[in-house]
Amino acid sequence: DLHPRENYFSRETLDRLSAKRTDTVWLEERRSQPDSVYLLFSDLSPMVGPAQEDGGGAEQVETKLCRLGYEAVKDLLQKPATVLIFLGVERRKQPSSSSSSPSSSSPAWFAINTEEDAGELLKRFGQKKCCFTKTANRDLLKLSEDEAGVVAQARAVLAWHSRYSFCPTCGSGTLLEEGGYKRSCLSADCRSQKGVHNTCYPRVDPVVIMLVIHPDGDQCLLGRKKIFPVGMFSCLAGFIEPGETLEQAVRREVEEESGVKVGSVQYVSCQPWPMPSNLMIGCLAAATSTGITVDEHEIEEARWFPRQQVMDSFLGTRPAFTVPPRQTIAHQLIRHWTGMNSNL
């Protein structure tokens, strides 16, 4: 279902039209259009329903976002605790002409996070079997590829609003602006009113995630955290720190977590991960040493796995370990390395 080099959470179905974020008249006008689409979040969880009427086993069911219209959410928009963000407009499938503003008349999408009682909301809107996703990491992976991309954008921005409603420079309250892409300090003499800084803008945390390849070229290093499901192993990963490149972050994190030294690093592809707002930067990393000493604070176990064992684990024939879900870039990176079909 995914195109080459495309990861879950990374399909773009909307044009963000960022120039329109400051056009309050246009935004206001689009909000009440009958074709505008609203996604409803409660405590950062989107309202979803089953993708098919019947649906198979509860765990496997694909879910679908509930799309609401302006009339349905009109009163929620009035509540002071409601956060509204503009997501963009639908991309035209076939750009009909190269005229100046081809898509600003396409249906506009918005996302709302509300603090109203979730049960009440479901009673009001929940057509059939609608609910709010519970565990972000699991339930958000059940969307279609098309909807996962929209949710990645919406959830990451809404998560920022939910955690950054006070100005970190002075502690004052802030005002949501620019369609939800800016929060400005309400104190006129705050230092955030001038100079170059980032406190007003949504945060994106870059993370490196890497498959470390043994010097013999035929084994890869996988680790497991205590919180992983039993038997699952995955790629090592870590936050890029201030003042380092992604290649340096790969070398540092691998050595910290496993004791293995890394030489060359090759970027492969990346994935937005909206829990809350990470950018996973996927790499292959060539080990220059093989001895393993795990950092027990973070990693329970790390091991070299021969390529054949990895392939068997993907195929489920004689699984040596449980592979991470296909929606993760870790899955795609490992699969890519085996030479099996992969999105990367």
Added chain:
Amino acid sequence: DLHPRENYFSRETLDRLSAKRTDTVWLEERRSQPDSVYLLFSDLSPMVGPAQEDGGGAEQVETKLCRLGYEAVKDLLQKPATVLIFLGVERRKQPSSSSSSPSSSSPAWFAINTEEDAGELLKRFGQKKCCFTKTANRDLLKLSEDEAGVVAQARAVLAWHSRYSFCPTCGSGTLLEEGGYKRSCLSADCRSQKGVHNTCYPRVDPVVIMLVIHPDGDQCLLGRKKIFPVGMFSCLAGFIEPGETLEQAVRREVEEESGVKVGSVQYVSCQPWPMPSNLMIGCLAAATSTGITVDEHEIEEARWFPRQQVMDSFLGTRPAFTVPPRQTIAHQLIRHWTGMNSNL
């Protein structure tokens, strides 16, 4: 002076020893060691002196960080407004053995940001011709490659402390922890005390910076902002937004700023940019259209430049435009594309 694929601000001379950040006894002990090195920042500017005694024209002079010892900064460390961060320990040139903790006994480096009067500080510490750098973007580019890397780390973390001393979730004060890599909310019932979130950790803002190549393969797209020095053109760049990949950010920003459409994107290398804490991710981008419409809010002018004109501009023979300084990844990316020697 730079190795292949190495950019200014990206040389690592220290081992961050991040595991030691929570070891308050060790940190405390290293702070007062006679071989510990302190870098002093005033208002986020490092104290520097001329690298050579005589030095040529004022503009060209290479500067050198002033390295202070514990005795010199002891009283500054007592002031409540002083921010102290642990940078790491010097890397051994030749790792003498593969023993467990090879470098934790090497000299430790710290950085201090102080709010004391800069003039007074210079009087006290300023050996010969010391000063605090004035304009970050210009003066920080005069360091040696070795020192630029340390300053990138120190300045980015200090800039975070200077802007994030209040908890963005509840507006309370925060406490600096873990050697300067964490700030925890002082309110016991703040939501930041639990769950997965990023408010406690330093921020790194990923930015894409790209050289767009004309479909004919022999021209590249460069733009200028109003604030650039007269005649200078450089790569387009922009912040990665929540929920997008770096490839999508490249396509979106190029189209927003120049109207040019981009197809495939190739990662080349990256550069930390500590003003305040960006990670510049450098790419080549293949244009699939050629008409230019600039976003006048951001870009004054954008033009296709033939490769020969670009090479002439680097060589200074018949410059068509002023190239960005060699310390920028933009310079290296453009040079790389011409096929001339480059770090990338």
